[in-house]
Amino acid sequence: MTDTQYDRAPGDASALPDVEQGTTSGVLVYTIGLVLAVVLTAMSFWVANTSLLWPPGVSLGLTVLAIAQMGVHLVFFLHVTTGPDNTNNVMALAFGVLLVALVVVGSLLIMADLNDGMMPAPELMNLQMQH
Amino acid sequence: MNVAVAVDDEVRYEARPSASEAGPATKRVVVGYGFWIFLLSDIVMFAAIFAAYAVLAHATAGGPSGVQLFNQRSVAIETGCLLASSYTCGLMSLAIGSRRYAVTYLAALITFVLGAAFLALELREFAGMIAIGAGPQRSAFLSAFFTLVGCHGLHVTAGLVWLIVMMAQVAIKGFRATVERRLLCFSLFWHALDIIWVWLFTVVYLMGALS
Numbered sequence: 001m002t003d004t005q006y007d008r009a010p011g012d013a014s015a016l017p018d019v020e021q022g023t024t025s026g027v028l029v030y031t032i033g034l035v036l037a038v039v040l041t042a043m044s045f046w047v048a049n050t051s052l053l054w055p056p057g058v059s060l061g062l063t064v065l066a067i068a069q070m071g072v073h074l075v076f077f078l079h080v081t082t083g084p085d086n087t088n089n090v091m092a093l094a095f096g097v098l099l100v101a102l103v104v105v106g107s108l109l110i111m112a113d114l115n116d117g118m119m120p121a122p123e124l125m126n127l128q129m130q131h
Numbered sequence: 132m133n134v135a136v137a138v139d140d141e142v143r144y145e146a147r148p149s150a151s152e153a154g155p156a157t158k159r160v161v162v163g164y165g166f167w168i169f170l171l172s173d174i175v176m177f178a179a180i181f182a183a184y185a186v187l188a189h190a191t192a193g194g195p196s197g198v199q200l201f202n203q204r205s206v207a208i209e210t211g212c213l214l215a216s217s218y219t220c221g222l223m224s225l226a227i228g229s230r231r232y233a234v235t236y237l238a239a240l241i242t243f244v245l246g247a248a249f250l251a252l253e254l255r256e257f258a259g260m261i262a263i264g265a266g267p268q269r270s271a272f273l274s275a276f277f278t279l280v281g282c283h284g285l286h287v288t289a290g291l292v293w294l295i296v297m298m299a300q301v302a303i304k305g306f307r308a309t310v311e312r313r314l315l316c317f318s319l320f321w322h323a324l325d326i327i328w329v330w331l332f333t334v335v336y337l338m339g340a341l342s
Contacts, residue, residue, distance in 0.1 A: 023225045030221035037214055041329075045207060048337035059338050066333040070326050077221055077322040085160065089167050096171035100178040107182035 033076025040069040159312055166316040170323045173286075177327055180282060181334060184275040188339065192270035197339030200265055202256070206336045209252045210328065213287075216245035217325040224318045230306055239298050242321070246291050253284050276335065283331055286324055293317055 044065045047058055074080045080089060156164075188197070223238035257277070260266065267277035297317055300310050 023229050026225045026228070027222065030218055030225070033221075034214065034218045041210055041214065044333060044337060045203065048340060049203070055341075058341060062333050062337055066329055069329045073217075073322060073326045073329065077217060077325070078319065085156070088164055092164070092168055092171055096174055099175045103175065103178045104182045104185070107179075108185055111186045 029076055029079075033072055036072045036076070037069055040065055040072065044069075158308075159315070162312045163315060163319070166319055170319060174323065174327065177279075177282070177330075180275075180279045181330065184279045184335065187271040187275040190271040192272075194270040194273065195263075195265045196272070197276075197335070200260055201336050201339055203336065203340060205252055205256060206332055209249050210332055212245045212249040212252070213325055213328050216242045216249070217322055219245065220318050220321045224314065227306065227311060227314055232301070235301060236298065239294060243291060243294055246287055246294075246321075250284060250287055250291070253280065257281075279335065280331065283324070283327055286327075290317070290321055290324060293320070 044062055047053060047061050047065065053061065074093075080086060080093065082090070219238045219241040223235055223242060226234035226238055257280075260273075265273055267274045294317065297310070297314055300313070304310050
């Protein structure tokens with residue numbers, strides 16, 4: 001059962017011995033991640049500041065770019081893979097994403113709904129947002 | 132079977148036993164998994180603070196709004212610092228894997244300096260905002276802003292302290308298994324902070340400048 005030494009924890013650049021994989025390919029992985037992250041960051045800043053794009057779509061575009069960059073960080077920096085030794089980490093990550101989505105989307109929906117309910121008079125509208 | 136394993140990486144990968152057949156995982160994998168769970172719980176906590184910020188983002192109570200307060204140039208520099216420090220942290224874990232002390236110390240030093248530069252820029256921004264009367268007590272928007280960005284800043288501070296402690300351990304104890312596992316946890320922590328910052332600059336600074 002020498003194979004167990006090839007188990008890989010998240011954050012492990014490579015579980016294989018250096019003679020097999022070498023640090024050059026490790027450096028390459030991090031460099032690809034850095035380049036992709038820099039490109040996505042630059043795109044985010046450009047999208048936020050340009051007047052070329054349809055304004056209501058800008059926040060959606062920024063969200064998509066942030067999700068893409070999160071993916072780049074997970075794959076190239078945190079080394080989350082689809083390998084069999086990474087199943088537990090991926091399942092935990094999926095559960096974390098579910099919790100985050102529930103907390104954020106749930107809070108925003110409920111607060112927007114409460115806000116909609118506060119409609120009696122113009123001077124009272126948006127009351128909770130005044131403090 | 133083990134003879135075929137040595138041929139190339141593809142064969143090795145397929146000859147690997149499934150998770151249930153491989154027996155107990157190594158301590159390194161278990162430690163990484165445990166720390167991964169902690170990071171996810173930390174991210175869920177940040178999600179709650181993000182939700183609070185998103186709800187209160189327009190509750191300026193007549194005070195300054197994000198458009199007036201945020202300086203995108205300094206945010207871009209902060210982002211660059213944190214991203215570069217994440218990269219050097221990755222190079223540090225490679226150097227640890229190949230047992231090179233000098234490269235490890237150098238990468239750790241660059242990581243620390245970039246992280247400290249990030250923190251200094253953020254503190255300068257906070258001080259500037261408080262100086263013009265836009266402190267956390269001014270409005271619900273600013274309370275949420277200082278909670279969210281300050282919480283991330285506290286995490287970065289903790290990471291910097293942790294990095295110093297780890298370098299002291301490498302210097303005194305060398306690359307023994309326990310130290311190596313702690314360094315693995317540190318690099319996970321540092322990369323996770325970068326993921327949180329991606330959402331932070333997108334939601335707070337870039338979307339805040341839209342409205």
